[in-house]
Amino acid sequence: MDENLKKQLxxxxxxxxxxxxxxxxAAGSGHTGGSLSAxxxxxxxxxKEMNIDPENPEMENRDRFVLSKGHAAPVLYATLAERGFFxxxxxxxxxxxxxxxxxxxxKKHTPGVDISSGSLGQGVSAACGMALSSxxxxxxxxxxxxxxxxxxxxxEVWEAAMFAGNKNLSNLTLFIDYNGLQIDGPIKEVNSxxxxxxxxxxxxxxxxxxxxxDIEEIDKAVTEAHSIDKPVAIxxxxxxxxxxxxxxxxxxxxGKAPNDEQYAAAMEELRAAYDKI
Amino acid sequence: MxxxxxKIATRDSYGDALVELGHEREDFLVLDADLADATKTGxxxxxxxxxxxxxxxxxxxxINIACGIASTGKRVFASTFAMxxxxxxxxxxxxxxxxxxLNVIVAATHAGISVGEDGAxxxxxxxxxxxxxxxxxxxxAPADDTQARQAVRAAMEIEGPVYLRFSRMASPVLFGSSDxxxxxxxxxxxxxxDVTIITMGILVxxxxxxxxxxxxxxxxxxxxxxxxxxxxxxEAIIKAxxxxxxxxxxxxxxxxxxxxxxxxxxVCEEYPVPVLKMGxxxxxxxxxxxxxxxxxxxxxxxxxxxxxxxxxxxxx
Numbered sequence: 040m041d042e043n044l045k046k047q048l049x050x051x052x053x054x055x056x057x058x059x060x061x062x063x064x065a066a067g068s069g070h071t072g073g074s075l076s077a078x079x080x081x082x083x084x085x086x087k088e089m090n091i092d093p094e095n096p097e098m099e100n101r102d103r104f105v106l107s108k109g110h111a112a113p114v115l116y117a118t119l120a121e122r123g124f125f126x127x128x129x130x131x132x133x134x135x136x137x138x139x140x141x142x143x144x145x146k147k148h149t150p151g152v153d154i155s156s157g158s159l160g161q162g163v164s165a166a167c168g169m170a171l172s173s174x175x176x177x178x179x180x181x182x183x184x185x186x187x188x189x190x191x192x193x194x195e196v197w198e199a200a201m202f203a204g205n206k207n208l209s210n211l212t213l214f215i216d217y218n219g220l221q222i223d224g225p226i227k228e229v230n231s232x233x234x235x236x237x238x239x240x241x242x243x244x245x246x247x248x249x250x251x252x253d254i255e256e257i258d259k260a261v262t263e264a265h266s267i268d269k270p271v272a273i274x275x276x277x278x279x280x281x282x283x284x285x286x287x288x289x290x291x292x293x294g295k296a297p298n299d300e301q302y303a304a305a306m307e308e309l310r311a312a313y314d315k316i
Numbered sequence: 317m318x319x320x321x322x323k324i325a326t327r328d329s330y331g332d333a334l335v336e337l338g339h340e341r342e343d344f345l346v347l348d349a350d351l352a353d354a355t356k357t358g359x360x361x362x363x364x365x366x367x368x369x370x371x372x373x374x375x376x377x378x379i380n381i382a383c384g385i386a387s388t389g390k391r392v393f394a395s396t397f398a399m400x401x402x403x404x405x406x407x408x409x410x411x412x413x414x415x416x417x418l419n420v421i422v423a424a425t426h427a428g429i430s431v432g433e434d435g436a437x438x439x440x441x442x443x444x445x446x447x448x449x450x451x452x453x454x455x456x457a458p459a460d461d462t463q464a465r466q467a468v469r470a471a472m473e474i475e476g477p478v479y480l481r482f483s484r485m486a487s488p489v490l491f492g493s494s495d496x497x498x499x500x501x502x503x504x505x506x507x508x509x510d511v512t513i514i515t516m517g518i519l520v521x522x523x524x525x526x527x528x529x530x531x532x533x534x535x536x537x538x539x540x541x542x543x544x545x546x547x548x549x550x551e552a553i554i555k556a557x558x559x560x561x562x563x564x565x566x567x568x569x570x571x572x573x574x575x576x577x578x579x580x581x582x583v584c585e586e587y588p589v590p591v592l593k594m595g596x597x598x599x600x601x602x603x604x605x606x607x608x609x610x611x612x613x614x615x616x617x618x619x620x621x622x623x624x625x626x627x628x629x630x631x632x
Contacts, residue, residue, distance in 0.1 A: 146387070146416040153387060154384065154387050155412075157411070161376075161383075161408060164412075165412065168385045175367075198374035201374065202372070
C-alpha cells in the first residue's frame with residue numbers, strides 16, 4: 040500500500056476519533072468505546088474504498104455501508120461529516136432535538152446513511168438485502184457492514200449469514216469489530232459467539248482475520264475480499280476505546296460520555312497521536 | 317355487486333395478482349420463508365423463478381432482507397403466515413421498515429382463527445393490533461378475491477410500508493372488478509340508518525347476510541367494509557356514529573386493539589355512541605375446522621344481527 044495514502048488514512052482515523060470525542064462530549068451521552076475501535080475501518084471504506092458521492096448521496100449504483108452495530112453512530116457521523124456529506128458543525132448537535140444525528144442512525148433524515156440501524160442483528164440482514172438487490176438488478180454496488188462482536192449473539196445475524204452463504208452474496212463484506220467487550224463485560228463471560236471465524240466459515244463465508252486498527256491489514260483484507268467469489272467476513276481484532284488510554288479495553292466506556300476533564304485528556308492524547316503520524 | 321357465489325381464498329388471489337404484476341413489470345422481487353405453497357407466492361415462483369427468493373425458516377431475516385431491497389429503490393413483497401410476520405418479526409417491521417418508512421410490502425396469509433386445524437400457535441388474532449402501533453404503516457385486509465387483487469396492485473403504489481392481511485379459507489367473491497377500491501376509503505355497502513356494522517375480511521360476507529336478517533325484522537343496518545384499517549376512514553366512522561347512533565364491529569381478530577379498537581378510538585374522540593366489539597374475545601383459538609371456529613366464536617350473520625339489536629337497545 041502506498042505509504043502516503045496509508046498515513047493519510049491513519050490521520051483520517053484519528054481525526055474521526057477526535058470528532059467522536061467532541062460529539063459525544065457535547066451530547067453528554069453516547070457510545071464511545073465501540074465508536075473509537077472502528078475508526079480505521081470507516082476511514083478506509085469512506086476515503087479509499089467505496090464508490091460514493093457526497094454531492095449525490097442517493098446515487099443508485101453507490102456502494103452501501105451498513106452500521107449494523109448502530110450504537111457506534113458517532114463514528115459513522117464523524118466519518119460522513121469528514122467526507123462532506125453534511126457540515127461538521129452538525130456533530131456538536133449529536134442527540135439533540137434540533138439535529139438529524141439521532142442516537143442511532145436514521146436513514147430518513149441523515150445524508151449518507153444507507154439504512155436505519157441500532158436494533159442489533161437487523162442491519163446485517165438489510166445489508167444482505169442490498170447485496171441481493173444489487174446482484175439481481177445489476178446495480179454494481181458492493182455492500183459493507185460493520186457488526187459488533189457482542190451483536191453476534193443475536194440469532195438474526197446467523198439467519199443473515201445463512202442467507203448470504205446460500206445465495207452466495209459475493210458482493211457482501213462483513214467487518215466484525217472484535218474488541219472483546221460488550222455492555223455487561225467481556226464477551227467470553229457474557230455469552231460469546233466464539234469461535235467467530237469458524238462460525239462464519241461454517242456458514243460458507245470466506246473469512247479473513249486481521250488487526251482492525253491497522254490500515255494496511257484492512258487494505259490487504261479488502262483487496263483479498265474482492266478476489267473471492269463468496270461473501271466475506273473480516274474478523275477485525277480491535278481495541279475498544281482505541282486511542283484514549285484510559286478508555287481502552289474498558290467495558291465501562293461502552294456507553295459513557297467523557298466529562299470535561301476526561302474530554303480534555305482524551306483530545307490531547309488523540310491530537311498527539313495524530314501529530315505523530 | 318356481483319351475483320357470483322364462487323369461493324376463493326384471498327391468499328390465492330394474492331398469488332394470482334403477483335403473477336399478473338410479474339407479467340407487467342420487473343422492478344419488484346418476491347420473498348418467502350419456506351411457505352410458498354401455503355402463502356401462494358409459489359404461483360409467482362413458478363412463473364418467475366429468478367425473481368423469487370426463499371429466505372427459509374428465518375422470518376426476522378426475511379423482513380430485513382426486504383428492507384435492504386427496498387432501500388435500493390425496488391419494490392418487494394415478503395410473505396409468511398401472519399403469526400410469524402406481525403408476531404415474530406414485529407420489531408423488524410417496526411424498526412426495519414417502519415422507522416425508515418421503506419416501501420416494504422408484508423403480505424401475510426393465514427390470519428385469524430380461520431387458519432383452522434393448525435391451532436392456536438398458528439392462528440394470529442393479534443396482527444392488526446400489533447401493526448397498528450407502527451407509525452406510517454398502511455394496513456389492508458381485503459374482503460374477497462377481487463379486493464385482494466386490487467389491494468396487491470394498490471400496495472405497489474403506496475409510499476411506505478404496507479401490511480396486507482390474507483386468509484387461508486376460501487370465502488365468497490363479493491365484488492366485481494368495476495367495484496371501486498381506494499386505500500383509506502371505507503366501502504359503505506348498505507346505507508342503513510338504524511345501526512352500523514363495521515367489519516373487514518372474510519366477515520364482510522357474514523355482515524351482508526346479517527343485513528338481510530335485520531331487514532326481515534324491519535331494521536335497516538348500515539354495512540361498512542373497513543378494508544383499510546390504517547389509515548382508518550375517520551369520516552365514515554363519524555358519519556356512521558352520527559347518522560345511526562350505534563356501532564357493532566366484527567373482526568376475525570382479537571377484540572383487543574384491532575378493528576374494534578380502531579373504531580372505538582375514533583368514536584370516543586369524535587362522536588361517542590355505543591360500540592359493541594365482536595371478535596376473538598381475549599383468548600386463544602384451538603384446533604378445529606375454520607367453519608367450526610367461526611361458529612364457536614360467534615362470528616356468524618345471526619350473531620352479528622343479534623349484537624346489532626343489542627347495540628340499538630343501548631342507544632340513548
